[in-house]
Amino acid sequence: MADSEGGRPSAAAAPSDLKLDDYLPYRLSVAANAVSGLIARAYQARFDLTIPQWRLIAVLGEDGLSTQQALCARTLMDKVTVSRASAALVERGLVLRTPNASDRRSHRLALTPEGAALYRQIAPSALAYEAKLLTQFSPLEQQVAMKLLRRLQLAAIDLSGD
Amino acid sequence: MADSEGGRPSAAAAPSDLKLDDYLPYRLSVAANAVSGLIARAYQARFDLTIPQWRLIAVLGEDGLSTQQALCARTLMDKVTVSRASAALVERGLVLRTPNASDRRSHRLALTPEGAALYRQIAPSALAYEAKLLTQFSPLEQQVAMKLLRRLQLAAIDLSGD
DNA sequence: ACCAACAAGTTTCATTTGTAACTAAATCGA
């Protein structure tokens, strides 16, 4: 067993007691991974959609017409990601691109009737997943959690430029 | 402006009111992305470590000796990821591999003195980041959030096998 | 003892992801 340098297990307690299991960025990453994986597998298997594709459908279903640039702002995804996801959805006939008269660099995107039908099918399933994940948490706890997630995001973005 | 087809925004409200902004898997993913990005950039710039590498150092700093398999279980990372991160750390002289007498397929990993020194340097900085992210939240709120993250992870894993 | 099943780690390969470079169009200033 060893421990060639000290008397006790060779690792001393962390300077100010860092425990990975209780470290928020770690917990957040692991939890998000688990949830994303679950959702990704579900949508892949049932609807053959990736998460970026699903997000675009969700936003187009909510907001109606949009441009890719607006979708980037709305979903916080990279413009390359949005470009690729849009192309795939257009290809599958779920999204329609029409020229944007007021700016010929961009296009207007909207769900086709098929896309809208898919949206109406997916949305309840998405909400059901969320409900299953959130069982055991009171509305108040859920509110605290959502608030924390939003705040973490802002704080992280904020700290990025220091 | 515009809206070339109807009187109102062309998208109706979602079936049971799905709002992406309030959808937990989405919020979780976005928050985790922002936080991971922040941490990743910080450790890359200051210590030239990836997140997997940093996690291994954290666990080895906490626990002392370990095998890769144990590190996989502990960090919830893939064995390929752990293998590559270990190789890089050994290469840099931060981690030492010694043969495992009781099982010659595996090796024992531990921080070298340099690795331990780096750990002692990084840990306070990691805690400082966490503290900055968590300003504005009471200890109680933090506890709720941590509990929720753990529970979400378990629920997601649970739902994966249904 | 032996062979089948299994486990630790590594390597290979295909997919995903994001950064940077690029094209085309709009805007802004002189």
Add this chain to the structure above:
DNA sequence: TCGATTTAGTTACAAATGAAACTTGTTGGT
């Protein structure tokens, strides 16, 4: 009205990721 800068979106390329195959070693049944 022209050229410089900025923006929408795509393409090209490089790095990260993970599944599957592989290697080496262990274990358990007969």
